[in-house]
Amino acid sequence: DQWQEFVRLEQENRGRFGEGERQGIAERTSRWLRNRGYPFGAAEADALVDTAAYRADVVVRVQPGLRARIREFAVSGNETVPADHFTRQLPLEPGDWYDAAELEHGRAQLTQLSIVRLALINVPRESADDSSVVVRVGVTENPPRLVRGEAGLASSGGLTSQVEWSHRSFL
Numbered sequence: 001d002q003w004q005e006f007v008r009l010e011q012e013n014r015g016r017f018g019e020g021e022r023q024g025i026a027e028r029t030s031r032w033l034r035n036r037g038y039p040f041g042a043a044e045a046d047a048l049v050d051t052a053a054y055r056a057d058v059v060v061r062v063q064p065g066l067r068a069r070i071r072e073f074a075v076s077g078n079e080t081v082p083a084d085h086f087t088r089q090l091p092l093e094p095g096d097w098y099d100a101a102e103l104e105h106g107r108a109q110l111t112q113l114s115i116v117r118l119a120l121i122n123v124p125r126e127s128a129d130d131s132s133v134v135v136r137v138g139v140t141e142n143p144p145r146l147v148r149g150e151a152g153l154a155s156s157g158g159l160t161s162q163v164e165w166s167h168r169s170f171l
Contacts, residue, residue: 002036006029006032010025010028010029017047017049017056017058022045022046022047022058023045025043025045025058025060026043026044026045026060027043029043029045029060029062030042030043031100031101033062033064034098034099034100034101035099035100035101035102036067036097036099037067037068037069037097037098037099038064038065038066038067038068038098039065039068039098039100039123039128039133040065040066040123040125040128041062041063041064041065042062042063042065043060043061043062043063044060044061045058045059045060045061046058046059046061047059066128066130066131067097067131068097068098068128068131068132068133069094069095069096069097069098069131069132069133070092070093070094070095070096070097070098070132070133070134070135071094071127071129071132071133071134072094072134072135073087073090073094073134073135073136073137074134074135074136074137075087075137075138075139076136076137076138076139077138077139077140077141078139078141079141080115080141080144081115081141086110086116086119086137086139087137089106089109089110089113090102090103090106090109090110090137091103091105091106091109092106092135098123098133098135103121103135104121106121107119107120107121107137110137110139114142114166115141115142115144116139116140116141116142117140117141117142118138118139118140119137119138119139119140120137120138120139121135121136121137121138122135122136122138123135123136124136144167145165145166145167146164146165146166147163147164147165147166148163148164148165148166149161149162149163149164150162150163
């Protein structure tokens with residue numbers, strides 16, 4: 001039913017058609033698949049354009065690949081923080097259907113943690129079996145402690161300074 005609704009909405013999308021719109025149809029279709037359990041879903045759109053009739057017939061070839069659940073999360077790059085502290089920030093758990101949009105939302109939440117400098121999420125093809133995949137979470141941690149200092153000259157008070165010390169992984 002969801003697929004039929006997606007196709008209906010795409011068919012209703014009318015207007016000027018060009019290379020950008022052709023690529024957009026393929027990208028939206030691939031994204032729809034990746035958000036519904038198909039981590040390797042792909043789509044390709046071809047168009048037959050009749051300029052005299054102002055008409056374009058578009059054919060979208062879909063290769064969904066396997067529909068997969070998340071088998072496990074494999075965290076790498078963590079030095080001071082346990083892996084489960086990162087995976088609990090993700091909105092999905094092992095056993096859930098793969099959902100690229102939810103994983104991207106979780107990656108964004110990870111980068112909001114002060115201890116995380118960079119977070120990347122990917123699914124290697126070699127991790128896929130007949131019905132599940134391993135989601136790899138790569139993190140780069142910020143240094144646990146940060147010392148920052150500022151110095152300046154104020155017109156009303158002369159020389160000013162400020163020193164700040166932070167411990168990012170405290171507790």
